[in-house]
Amino acid sequence: MMRSLIEQLGVEQDLDNVNRALCREVLALNAPTVGALHITCADESEWECIDSFQKCFVQRLLPELKFGVKTPFRLANLGARYERGAIAVAEHHYATPESRDAFKVLVVKINAHVAVDDSRAVPYYGRMNRYETESTACGALHALMGGSKLPFADDLREAFGSEGHDRLAALADLGRISADERGLFVAMVSARLQTRRVELDIHHHAPASPTLYIVTAVVTLNRTGRDTELPCGLYIADHRGDTPKLSYAGLGDDPLRYLVQYDQGKLVVREPSSLAEPES
Numbered sequence: 001m002m003r004s005l006i007e008q009l010g011v012e013q014d015l016d017n018v019n020r021a022l023c024r025e026v027l028a029l030n031a032p033t034v035g036a037l038h039i040t041c042a043d044e045s046e047w048e049c050i051d052s053f054q055k056c057f058v059q060r061l062l063p064e065l066k067f068g069v070k071t072p073f074r075l076a077n078l079g080a081r082y083e084r085g086a087i088a089v090a091e092h093h094y095a096t097p098e099s100r101d102a103f104k105v106l107v108v109k110i111n112a113h114v115a116v117d118d119s120r121a122v123p124y125y126g127r128m129n130r131y132e133t134e135s136t137a138c139g140a141l142h143a144l145m146g147g148s149k150l151p152f153a154d155d156l157r158e159a160f161g162s163e164g165h166d167r168l169a170a171l172a173d174l175g176r177i178s179a180d181e182r183g184l185f186v187a188m189v190s191a192r193l194q195t196r197r198v199e200l201d202i203h204h205h206a207p208a209s210p211t212l213y214i215v216t217a218v219v220t221l222n223r224t225g226r227d228t229e230l231p232c233g234l235y236i237a238d239h240r241g242d243t244p245k246l247s248y249a250g251l252g253d254d255p256l257r258y259l260v261q262y263d264q265g266k267l268v269v270r271e272p273s274s275l276a277e278p279e280s
Contacts, residue, residue, distance in 0.1 A: 001236070005216070008231045009250045012267040015048060015227050018109075018218060019056035026061055026105050029212065033104035034061040035094025036072035037087065039194065040111045041080040041138055045128070048227045049111050049220045057107070063096065078152040079140035079190065080112045081159075082197040087213075088205045095208035103210035103240045108198055111229075112191035113138050113220035114183045123267075126183020128222055137222050141186045145171065159193040167193075170256050177255060184219070185255040188269070191217040191232050192253040202237045203244075210240040217250065221267070230267060 004021045026034055038053055040046045053072070062070040073090040075083055087108070094104055115128030115137035128137050136142040144156045145168070160167045167189055171182055195217040202213050217233035233250030251258070251271050261268045 002214070002234060005231070005234050006249050009234065010230070010232070010269045010271075011263075012221065013229050013231060015052045015229055016056050018216065018229055018231050019053050022107060022109070022214070022216065023057050023060050026057075026107065026214070029105055031105040031212070032098035032102050033063060033094055033096045033209075035090060035104060035106045036062060037075070037090040037106065037108045038072045038111070039075045039080050039082055039109070041113055041140060042076045042078055043113065043137060043139065045115070045130070045137055045222045045227075046076075046111060046113055046220060049113070049218075049229065053109060063094075079138060079144070079156050080110060080194065081152065081155055082110065082194045082201075084197065084201060087198060087201040091205065091207050091211060099209040099211075103212060105212045105214060108213065108215040109218060110191050110194050110198070110216065111218050111220050112141070112187040112194070113222055114141075114187040115222040118223070122180055124180045124183075126186075129224075136183075138183075138187060138190075141190060142183070144168070145182075145186060156190065159197065160189065162193065162196070165254070167253065167255065170254070181258075181260055184260075184269075185258055187219045188230070188232050188251065188258065189253050189255050191219055192251065195233055195235055196253070199235055199237070202239075207239050212240055213237040228267075230269065232269075 002025050040050060058070050058072050065071055075086055091106055114125050117124040117127050126136055128135055140152055144153045171186055177185060195215055198215050215235040219230040221228045235248045238245040257271045259270045
């Protein structure tokens with residue numbers, strides 16, 4: 001199940017690839033209703049990933065909100081943070097009469113992001129030239145690493161310290177994580193942790209109609225040319241029967257385990273024993 005999506009995990013993809021794979025996998029399920037929740041940073045550099053998801057997935061599969069209009073439930077904020085309770089609202093919105101008689105698929109796509117400066121021999125992650133001025137991306141995650149005390153940073157900090165793990169300390173350890181790769185790792189960890197928040201909300205929510213949840217954790221790689229994406233994780237929660245069936249495939253949330261490679265210029269991130277599909 002979802003084999004094409006699992007094969008993409010940890011491997012840089014053209015911007016449309018993940019969305020097209022999602023579309024193919026969901027089409028094969030023959031669900032009478034398909035819904036979507038897209039979580040992105042508010043940064044204007046994320047327009048390309050939003051547009052791709054709209055064209056490659058939303059326009060193909062979602063029901064019409066009104067004549068000629070199809071749209072996902074959206075969260076756009078500083079740092080692409082999942083807001084608790086959002087899954088319940090989105091699930092209720094897409095609980096159509098057809099889905100109550102059968103089931104629906106609810107796709108959740110989480111796009112953290114990081115800029116890539118590949119003008120040097122070794123790519124540098126986290127810095128971009130924005131309007132002819134040097135800038136950071138993701139600015140919210142950069143502020144988090146800089147110790148910001150603003151509300152969005154406090155929310156991110158809570159996620160990065162969840163389950164008693166000090167991931168920020170690990171990311172700040174330049175003896176173990178290079179400055180070139182730190183921005184990438186921060187975005188990857190954030191995408192995975194926001195996925196975990198979605199997982200917990202799904203676990204505590206009783207859907208209004210039988211639902212198969214497909215949750216993807218992705219990092220947008222903001223480039224001077226067309227952006228690319230790094231899919232990091234895939235969580236599936238099947239709530240179509242009396243007993244939920246859960247599975248996760250992909251990278252974890254420990255940045256010290258990430259191994260960066262390049263295959264013909266394409267970014268590949270691996271982790272020991274991380275990409276095997278688990279039992280459901």
